[in-house]
Amino acid sequence: MRKRFVKVVLFGALTFAATTSFISCKDYDDDIKRIDNEIGQINQSLTDLKTAIGNNGVKSVSYDAATGTLTIVDSNDKSVSCKIAQNLPEYSLEIKDGKVILKKDGSDVSSATLPSAEVADSFDPTKLTINAEGEVLYDGAKTGVKIPKATSSIASIKKDGVIIGYTVTENGVPSNFYIEDALPLTSLVFVPEAYLSGVEAMRATNLTYDKWTVNTQAVTEKGEIWNAPANPASNSNITPDMVAYYHVNPIGVTMKQISKLVLSADDKEFVGTRATDFNIANIDLEKCSITDGILKVVFNGNSEAIQKIDASKITVMNLKATVEVNGGSKTVASDYAAIYKSILKDFVLANAQDAGVHKAHLYGADATNTKAGLVGKAEDAIAKDPLCEVAYNNKEGIDLSKWVETHYTEWTDANPMKQIGTGDKTIANDKLADYGLKLVYSLSDYYKGDNKTLQSSFFANLNGSVLTAKVGSITEDPIAAVGRMPLVRVELQNASNGEVVNVGWIKVMITRGDVAGTDYPKACGDLNLQCTPKTWNLTFDEMNVHIYQKLGLTKEDFHAIYELKSTSTNPSGQKVATLKAGEYGEVVELNDADPNVETVCLAWTVTDVDQLNAIAKDGQMIATATYQPKNDKSRADVTITFTASVKSPSASFDTGSKNTEYWYNNMNNIRMNTVVPGVTPNDCSFSVNVDNVFEGNKPSFKLNNTVSDDFKLANISYQYIFSAENNNVKVMGNDGKEYTLTVTANGKELRGNTALVAKIVGTNVEYQETPEAKAILNISAHDVAPFTAKLDMVLTNKCNMRLPMTDGQFNAEFLRPINVFANEGKYFVDATDEGYTVKMLDLVYLTDWRDYKFAKGTSASGVAYDGSAYYDYYKVQSIVADIANITTNMNGNDIETKKLSEVTNQIDIKQANSSVVGDYGTITYKNNGSNVQAFKVKIPVVVTYKWGTVKTAVYMDVQKTEGN
Template identity: 35%
Template sequence: MKKKIIRVMFFGALALATGASFVGCKDYDDDIDAVNARVDGIEKTLSELQAQLGGYVKSVDYNSSTGVLTVVGGNNETFNLPMPKDMPEYTLEVTKDGKITLKKGGDVAGSGTIEIPEIPDIPAAFDPALLTVGEDGYIYYNKKKTEVKLPAEYTATSSIMAITNEKGDVTGYSITALTKDGKVTNATFSIIDALPLKGLVFRPDCYVDGVPSVKAYNLTYNAWGTGKNYEVSEDGEVFTKDENASYVTPQILAYYHMNPSSVTMAQIETLSFIADDKESYTRATEFAPKVDMEKSGVVTGEDKLNYLKVAMDADAEKIASKEDNEITVFALQAQTNVSDKKEVITSDYASVHKVDLKDVVLKVNIETVEGNEPRNVLVYGQTEARGERTEEYAGKAKEAIENEADFTVPKDKTLNLAERISAYYKEGDKTIELKNVTDLGLKYVYTASNYIKGNPDKTQQNTFINEADAAKGVVNPEYKGEESENTVGREPLIRVQLVTNDAAEKVVAVGWIKTKIKPASKAIEQEVALGTYNYGCATFDKMITYTDMNDVYHAAGLDKTSFHTIYSIVSAGKDGDDNAIATLAKGSTGKVVELGDAEATTSNILEWTVTEEDMAKLISEGTTSISAIVTYHSDVRGDVVITLKANIATPSGTIKNNKAENVWSDDLTYVRADVKEPTGTPVTEFTFDLYKAFMGNIEVEGVDAKNFPSFEELRTNFVFSEIKAVTIGEDKYTFTVENTENLNAEEVTSTLTATLNGKNAPQEIAKIVNTYKGEKYTAVVTYNKENEYAKVLLNQSAYNEKPFTAGIEIIETNECGQNLKLTSGNTFDVKFLRPINAVKVDGAKLQDATTNKATIDMSKLLKFTDWRGEDFLSAPDFFAYYGIDKAKGISIDKDEITTTYGNGTVVSYDQISDKISIDYSCVVYFDANGAITLGNITYSNSGLTVEKEYKLFIPVTVNYTFGSVFTTVELTITPTYDKK
C-alpha cells in the first residue's frame, strides 16, 4: 500500500511549567480498495461535521476494533464516522524549555526545539494551537519548521490524533482523510472546558503619551437628505445638508489577545472592568465602564488571529482629561468556569482616548495607469472636492456625471465597488481611515443612481445595470435582465452612503461613482508574422502593410475602411510627423506608430522600429525573436490585439587556429607571461604583446557574409574577461573589467580592476591597449607594478605553483560596432609569473655561545631564483636587475619569529626574548668567486647553557621592483658543548 503524508493540526493550551504531550495514530494497512470505497464518504462527513460543529465538541471517541469514530457536539448531538481499524500510536512530548521529542513505543524517533513567540507577551506563552505537521512530514510551531520529522512508516491515508495536557487529559483531536485524488481533508476539534484561559493582553487602537489606548468615538455630522421626491433628470440626484448637527456615540470596543487562542465564550462565565484615574481618584467611579456580554465575543481579525472583543458601556464624557493631567485606565477581568473551578484572569491596564469624529468623507480605490499602484480618491459630490470646483457641486450627482468615469466595466463582467470603498475622518491636522464602521454603529448603503444621459442617448442609465446587484455595491451590466450589446457605452452611477445602522439610517456622508460599460472583455487576437531580421548595420525597421493586416481585418469581420473607422489604435501621443505612437503591452520590444493617410503611405499601416542599442542588448542576451503587442479599441466592439512578431538571425564564426603553439600550454588554453630574462639593464615594466602568441593577425572563419554582409570586415580586440574572486588569507579580491565603449576606436583599452573585501574604489591591476595602424595590430598588456593590490596578486605564489591568472577574450566587431558571436577559439588565459622566488635552504645550524658572537650568513638559510627557476648570479647582477636593494631589500620580522625553545612545542619569540635574541643586518655582495653573501644573522643567549638543540623559524621579507616576497627560514641552534 502506498504511504502518504499526514497533515495534522495540534490544538490546546499546554502550560510549559510541567511539560506536555500528545498522542496520535496512523492508518491501518487495510485492503486499499475497501478503504478508497469509503474515502469520499469520510471526506463529505468530515467537512459537514466541521461546518456544523465548528471547532469545539464535548467528546471524541475512536473504537479501534470497529473503526467507528463517535463525536458528541456541544448540544449533545452524536455523529458516527467510518474510519480504518487498529491504527498504531505515537507521542510528541513538549518540555518547558521548548524541547520536543517524538517517540514510538518509548523509543526516540526525533527531537528538536520550538521558539516561543515574544508577541503578544501573554503568560504561559506556549500555545499548542500553533503546533502543526506539514505536508513534508516535519513538525512546525508558529509556522516555523523544527528538526523533528515523522518517520516515513508513520505517514497515512487517514489518521486520528489525540492531544493531551500535562496531566494526561485529552484536550483535542485532529482527524485526517485523503480523497481518491490524494488531497487532504481535515477536521480539528478541541474539547470544551479542557482548554482554560491563561492570559489576556490588550491590543491597542493607539498610544497616548506612550500608553496603550482604546478609542472612544463621538461622531458629529450634518445629515444629508433629498428633501423631496427625485425626478430623473440629466443633472442627476441632489442631496442637501441639514443645518443642525447630529451626534452618534458608538459602542466602545476593546480587543484582547488570548492564550490559548482557541478559547471560546463558552469557557468565560463573566467579564468585567476595573477602572481608575491616575492622579485623581475621585472620578474613577464616575467613568465606571461595564461589559455588554451580548455584544462581546471571540472574533477573527484581519490578521487571521482570534481576539476577544469586549463591548464597553461607559459615559465618554466622564473620561479623564489630559488638560487636567489625568488619565483614565482600565483592565479587563475574565472569570472562567472550567470543571467547576472558577478562576479570574486579569489583563494589563490600558487607557481610554476620546476621539471626536468629524468631517467624514468617502473615498474609492481606483485603477490608474498600468504598472502603477491603485490609489484612493474622493468620491464625487461631497463637500470636500477631489479637484478644483465650486461648493455648488456638494451633494450633487452632477459632478460625477460631468467627469470621466472612474471605472470601465466589460459588458460580460461585474465590478464590486463595495470592496473599494472606505471612509476617512479628520483628527487634528491628520486624515485617518475609519476602519471599524460596523463597530461604530455605521454601515455603507449602495444604490443605483438614475439620470438621463444627454445627446445622443436621452436614456435613463439605470436601464443598463442590475439594480438589485447595485444595492450590494456591484456594477453588473444588464439590459432587461440579460447581457446585451446595448449596455456598451452606457455610464451608470452608483450612489454610496455612510449611514447610521439604525431604523433612521441618517446619512453621514454621500457621494457618486461613475462607471462606463465597455465591450466584452474577450478581445480578438491576431498574430502578424514579419519574417526574419538579419542582424547587421541596417536597423530594424518593419513596415506593416495592408497585405500584412488582411488576417486582422478578416478576424474582425471588417474591410480596411470599416476597421479603421470603428477602431482606433490605443495611443499615448504622437510623434513629430503626427503619427500616433501605439501604447504597447508589457513584454513588447521597440516602438510602433500608425502611419498617416498621405499618398505615399496608403499601403503601409504601421511601422515597427527597434533602436540599435536595444537590438544590441537583445542580441547579447541571446534573444531569437521579438514581438510588439498593439491594441485597437472600439466603443462598440471588443478590442483587437495584434501581436507583431519577427525572428532575429545572428551571424557567428570561429577563430582560426593560428597560434604559435610553441609558447602555449599543451592543451592550447593558456600562455605564461614573464618579465624577460636578466640583462645589464634593470627591468622596470611587466609588459608584453598578445600577438606574440599568434602567427600574425587574428583570422575569423565560418561567417555567412552573403546574409550578413555587415560582418565581412571585422576589427579585432583583446579584452579581459570576467575573473573569479581570489582569496589570500582573510582578504578577498573581486574583479571588474572596463572597456573602451567604441571598439572601433584607433586605440581600445581594456582595464582589469580589483576591489578588496568589497570596500573602497576599484584599483587597476592590468590593462590591454589594442591599436590598429597600417594593417598592423598590437595588443600590449601592462601589469601595474605601482598598485599594492596588483603586487599582492602577482606575488601570491611561485611561477610553478599557482600564479595569478587573468582570462582574455577576443572580440570581433563590424564597422557599426556590433560584435560577432564567436563559437570557439576566442578565449584563453594568461598566467602572470612572479619574477623572483625566495627559497628556504635546509640544514642551517649555529652552535650556542660561539666565540666572537654566534653569527651565520643569511645565504646559508635563504637563496633566490627567478621566474625560470634559475639561481641568482652576479653577472649580470640579478639583484640589480630585479630591484632588490642590497642594503635593505631583505629583512626579518622579529615579532613573528617562533621557536621550539622550552619543552619542544612551538612558542612565539616574545615568550623567550628575555633569554635569547636574534638580529639581522642586510648586506648583499658577491665575493671574487661570485658567491653571494646576504648579511649575518646574529644570535645571543643571555640565559643558561644549551643542553639540547632547538629550532628558530624566522619570517623573511624581500622587497623588489614588483612587490614583496615572503618566506620563513629555519635555523637550528645546537648545544653549547659538543657531546660527541
C-alpha cells in the same frame, strides 16, 4: 450558533488531566499492510469533506470503528462522511500528576515527568505539542515520551471522556476537524485602539456633526442637489455605546460558554489609587459577540467621569468573564487598559480604492475632491470619469461598499480642543455600527442627451450596496445597458434617527465585460547577421485566420473596434507601432490601396544596429505590436509578437596559419623584441610586424558557421588592436611606481597612467620611449616575467561590422632589450697605495635579449659573435654605482639594509668616468681610518641605455688591511 472549521496542532488543545486516544495504523501492529490498503484513499476523502463543510463550521464529529466511517456534522446540521480503516488498535496519551504517560490498550508503554515539573494548578495545555518524529514536547522541550510514528493514523481528541475532535493523517499530512465549544476560555488579551501615555487604551467617543438636507432630487442632466452645511456648528451629536475588543484564548471559545461579563474601572495616579466616578452599567451579553477569536464587549457608562487626556491620572479598566467549566464556573480576567474620551467630527465619505497616500473623498462630499461650487451636487460625479465598472451580464453585480470608507478627525475633550494625530482617520464599514453610524445607498437619477435617456433607474438595479445592470425591466442579458453610467448616492447616516452626516456620489460604468483578446506569435526564424535591414511581413492569411477569424470579427468590425497602438508615423505616412521597452526594430501598419477589400497587414524591420544589439545580449529579437480597443474598455488587447534569432557568424585562424616556431605557451604568446644588431634598420628600434608570426607572413582564416554574403571571407579585412581586457590591469615599473593600463577607444594605443606605452601602426606594434613605458619594460628580464599585453585580431566586413573570432586573442610579450649581471670573485683590498681600483666592466657584464654578451663570444647554440659594438648599438649611456646606497655587513649588520655610510665615515668609495662609452670607468676603495678586518659590501649598479634603465647589485669582499 455558527461554528468554524479550525486547523489545530495535535495536543495543542489539551488541558490538565485530559486524555487523548490514538487509533494508529502502524508501529507495534502486525497488520500494517491491511490497514494501509484500507486507508489509502483517505486524503481525497478528507479533501471532499473539507470542501463539503466549507465555512459552515463543525458541530460534531464521530467515528464508527466497526464500519471505519468518520462523520462530520456542520453547524447547518448537514452530515458528511467518509470511509477509513476499521477496528484499529488504540493508543492514548494521558497527562496526570505532572507526568506524560503513553498507554497501549490501557497498559503503560512509557512515561516521563514534564520538563518544568508542572503541577495541576500551573499546567498549560497549549504548551503541549508533538513534532514530526512523534516526540511529545512541553513548551518546546522534549519530555522523553515518543508516540509510535505512523505515516497514516486517526487520533480522537478527548476531554473528560468527551470527543472534541479528530486529527486524521495520511502519509504525514494532517487534516483536522475540531468542535469549538469543547474548549474553555483560558485568557483574555485587550486589543488596543491607541496608546495613552504608553498604556494600551480604548476610547469613549462623542460624534458631532451638522446634518445635510435635500434641496432637490429632480431628474435633470445635472442630477440632484443636497444642502451641505455651510458653517458647521456641530448642532447634532451621537454618543454611542462603548466597545472594547479582546483576543480570546483558545480561539475556538464561543459566547455560549460565557455566563457573565463584568468591567471594573479605577483612576490610576503616579502613586496610589482612588475610587472613580466612572460607573459601567451591566453588560448586555446579547450585544456581545466573538468573531474570529475576537470578543466584542459593548457597554455604556458615565463618560463625563473619565479622566481627561491632560489630567495627572488615567482611567483604567479590566474585564472579568465567568465561564462554565465541568459543571461549575471560573473567572478569567484580562489585563488592565486605559480608557479616554474624545470628540469625532469632520465626517466625510472617501474612495476606499484610491491608491494615493491620502485617499480622495467621494465626488460632491466636500471641497477636497470636488470642483468649486459643486459640494453636495451630483453634477460633480456626473462630470467625472466613473470610479468603477460592472459587466452587464454580471448577475452578482458590484458591491459598492468596497469603494466607500468613512473619514473623520479626532479631538480632545479639553477646552480648547486639540486635534489628536494629524489628517484624516478611518472607520471601517464593519465598525460603523460601533459609532452609531450606517451607510445607505440609493440610485441617483439623471439623464443624458436631448432624448433625456435615464442613466440610473432605467439601467441599474441596486440591492443594498450591490449594483447590477438592467434595461427597463429586463434583467436577463441586458446588453443595451453597455456604455451607460448610473449614479449611486451614498449617505452616511445617524443610525438611530436617519439624520444624514455626509453625502457623496459614485459613478459606475456598465461594460461589455471582459472580452478576450488574442496573441498571435509570429515566429520569423533565424537571421544570419547582415549589413542591410531585414523585413518580415505578417501576411494576409495570417491576419485573417489568426486575428479576424479567431476573434469572430469581420475585417471591417475589427478595425472599427481596434486601432494600432501608435504615437508616430514614418516618412511614408504609415503608423509605427509603439513597442515595449527593450524590443527591437520597427513595426509599421501596411494599408492596402483599397481598404474596402484588402487586408491590413504589418511589417517588422530590424536594422544592422538592432541585430548587433541583440547579439550583444542573447541573440533574441522581439517586437510586440498591440491593437487596442478604441472605446470599449471591456475588450482585451490584441497583440502580434514578432520573434527572430540573430545568428552571429564566427571565424578562427585557418589550420596551419600560425607559424608554430614563432609562438609560445601553447600557441598563445608571441614575443616582441628590438631589431637584431646589423639588420636593417640598424637602430635598436622596437617595432614588430605581427604578420610575421603567420605562415606566408600574413594570417589566414576560416568560417565556423553559415554566414550571409556580407561575411564571406572575400569581403573581410583584418587589423590588430590592443584588447579591452588590458583596461585597468595594474603593472609595476622599475621606478617603484604602479601603472594602470588603459586602451583607447579604437584599440590602437596602450597607455599607462595616461602616458603612451605602445601603439599599433598598420600591422606593426611599436613600443614607445616615454619614461613610463621604459619603467614598465625594464621591470623584469625576458626569461623571468616580461611585460605582456593582450592583442585582438579584429575582422570586419565592408560595412564595418565585426566578425567575431573564437581564437582571435593572444599575448604579446615585450622582451627587455638588455640584462645586467654581477661578475663573481671581484673584491677590494684595504690599505693599498692610492686605494684599490676595479674596472666597472670587470664588476658587471651585459647581455641582450638573446643572451649575447657585450663582448666577443659564442652563443648557446655555438654561433660566434662580436658583441663589443653592442654598447653603442643599444646606446648604453652610463654604468653607475649608486655610492650613497652601498650597504654592508660590517659590525654584524644586515647587508641588505644597513648603509655603509651609517656604520663609518672613514671608508671612501668613488667612481670615475661612468659615462665613457665602451669603458664606463672605474670604482676605487680607500680606507682613511684604522686597520680593518675583512667584511662585505653590496653595491647597487644602474645601467642607462636607449630603452631605460636596468638595475643589479654586486656583492664584493673587502679584504683585511694589508699585512695584518
